[in-house]
Amino acid sequence: MTSAPMTELDGLPLLAGLSHDQRAALAGIARHEDYEPGARLFEEGRLADRCWVVTAGCAVVDTDIPGRGRTVVQSVGPGELLGWSWLVPPYRWHFGASIAAPTSAVVVDALDLRRLADADPVLGYRMSRILVEALLNRLQATRIRLLDLYRHPDGD
Amino acid sequence: MATDPWLPVAHRVRRRRVETKDSATLVLAPVADRLPVFRPGQFAMLYAHGIGEVPISISDIPAGGVLVHTIRAVGAVSRALHSAEPGAVLGVRGPFGTAWDVDRAEGGDLLLVAGGIGLAPLRPALRHALEHRSSYRRVTLVVGARTPSDLLYDDELRHWDSLADVDVVVTVDHAADGWTGRVGVVTEPLASIPLDATRTTAMLCGPEPMMRYCARTLLGRGVPDEGVQVSLERNMQCGTGVCGHCQLGPLLLCRDGPVVDLPVATPLMLVKEL
Numbered sequence: 001m002t003s004a005p006m007t008e009l010d011g012l013p014l015l016a017g018l019s020h021d022q023r024a025a026l027a028g029i030a031r032h033e034d035y036e037p038g039a040r041l042f043e044e045g046r047l048a049d050r051c052w053v054v055t056a057g058c059a060v061v062d063t064d065i066p067g068r069g070r071t072v073v074q075s076v077g078p079g080e081l082l083g084w085s086w087l088v089p090p091y092r093w094h095f096g097a098s099i100a101a102p103t104s105a106v107v108v109d110a111l112d113l114r115r116l117a118d119a120d121p122v123l124g125y126r127m128s129r130i131l132v133e134a135l136l137n138r139l140q141a142t143r144i145r146l147l148d149l150y151r152h153p154d155g156d
Numbered sequence: 157m158a159t160d161p162w163l164p165v166a167h168r169v170r171r172r173r174v175e176t177k178d179s180a181t182l183v184l185a186p187v188a189d190r191l192p193v194f195r196p197g198q199f200a201m202l203y204a205h206g207i208g209e210v211p212i213s214i215s216d217i218p219a220g221g222v223l224v225h226t227i228r229a230v231g232a233v234s235r236a237l238h239s240a241e242p243g244a245v246l247g248v249r250g251p252f253g254t255a256w257d258v259d260r261a262e263g264g265d266l267l268l269v270a271g272g273i274g275l276a277p278l279r280p281a282l283r284h285a286l287e288h289r290s291s292y293r294r295v296t297l298v299v300g301a302r303t304p305s306d307l308l309y310d311d312e313l314r315h316w317d318s319l320a321d322v323d324v325v326v327t328v329d330h331a332a333d334g335w336t337g338r339v340g341v342v343t344e345p346l347a348s349i350p351l352d353a354t355r356t357t358a359m360l361c362g363p364e365p366m367m368r369y370c371a372r373t374l375l376g377r378g379v380p381d382e383g384v385q386v387s388l389e390r391n392m393q394c395g396t397g398v399c400g401h402c403q404l405g406p407l408l409l410c411r412d413g414p415v416v417d418l419p420v421a422t423p424l425m426l427v428k429e430l
Contacts, residue, residue: 014348058338060339071331072335073331073339074339074340075327075337075339075340075344077344077345077348078348079347079348080348137344138344140369141341141343144341144365144366144369145329145340147365149272149363149365150271150273150300150301150362151302152178153230
């Protein structure tokens with residue numbers, strides 16, 4: 001585990017809406033982490049205290065279904081944000097997550113992020129915009145998946 | 157060379173490969189006359205004797221007049237074609253319609269986005285790009301399917317993924333046991349893959365809503381709309397722009413499509429029941 005270098009944050013399209021100084025402030029509370037396949041990031045019901053921006057590799061969000069075991073519901077790849085439950089009380093993970101392939105990520109502790117946003121409302125506002133945009137993209141992608149577009153059609 | 161677009165030309169099924177539970181690829185060899193050479197994105201009218209005719213995109217263009225079509229069994233005609241065994245004789249008319257403009261992408265990045273059976277019409281474009289690899293910068297293939305077992309051309313996907321000069325992203329809506337790839341819709345990797353937006357030519361093929369959402373994602377990333385091509389489907393019957401069954405607004409898709417530039421397609425895709 002090392003602190004996240006500025007170049008790593010500068011290379012994230014997700015953070016393009018932040019100024020250099022704001023990314024530097026974020027870098028001050030972020031760290032770089034590497035994970036091996038199978039590493040468990042969090043468990044359903046546990047305290048949601050971190051978020052990840054995957055920079056390489058792949059993490060998966062999953063849940064346990066009786067009779068089916070652990071079932072993957074979503075992949076999170078390079079440039080994407082993993083972990084939302086730290087945003088709102090009761091700060092508990094709704095799903096679990098693990099690593100599917102050798103993965104690198106920028107990791108931020110939720111408490112540090114909330115403190116940073118409280119101390120600098122302009123940065124907090126911009127961070128909120130970034131999070132809302134990412135959430136909206138995830139919501140819309142989930143809706144598209146609900147359409148089951150590739151299902152077998154009915155006839156010629 | 158057969159030149160009458162109305163006359164089905166006999167082709168014999170040389171090989172049949174099962175792709176998924178409802179899709180198979182047929183390799184068709186001309187019995188006598190050959191059809192003109194197809195271009196990536198064009199389609200043929202395949203005729204199952206005594207049953208009927210449906211449009212099927214070309215999914216590979218080998219030499220010698222051989223045609224390759226991947227067929228999904230969804231109705232009486234396509235079920236008959238899908239189940240045709242080696243030795244069976246089918247009627248083929250074509251080539252029909254517009255092609256992927258692979259030349260326009262030269263010198264820039266090429267992004268191919270396929271959903272479901274939509275990989276079949278894009279495969280010749282990818283093969284063209286690989287055969288002329290130095291003419292393109294980054295080549296990226298993004299493939300979406302319902303489940304891992306619904307993926308077409310699984311061995312080729314692995315081969316393309318092994319190539320150092322092609323980026324392949326495969327994602328499925330629903331994972332299965334043992335699946336270690338991505339889970340999610342194709343729009344999600346599009347939002348984060350490396351992209352030199354203004355130098356990208358994107359070719360989209362799949363269900364129309366998928367193409368709309370993919371196009372929006374790409375436009376949101378700065379890809380100009382004239383840099384996006386889509387493949388549209390309607391009820392193609394004659395293949396020659398005469399019968400009007402495939403009309404989509406001002407277009408007759410058997411003649412003016414299936415490949416259409418996004419600025420032309422967007423207003424048409426937004427009209428309900430057009």
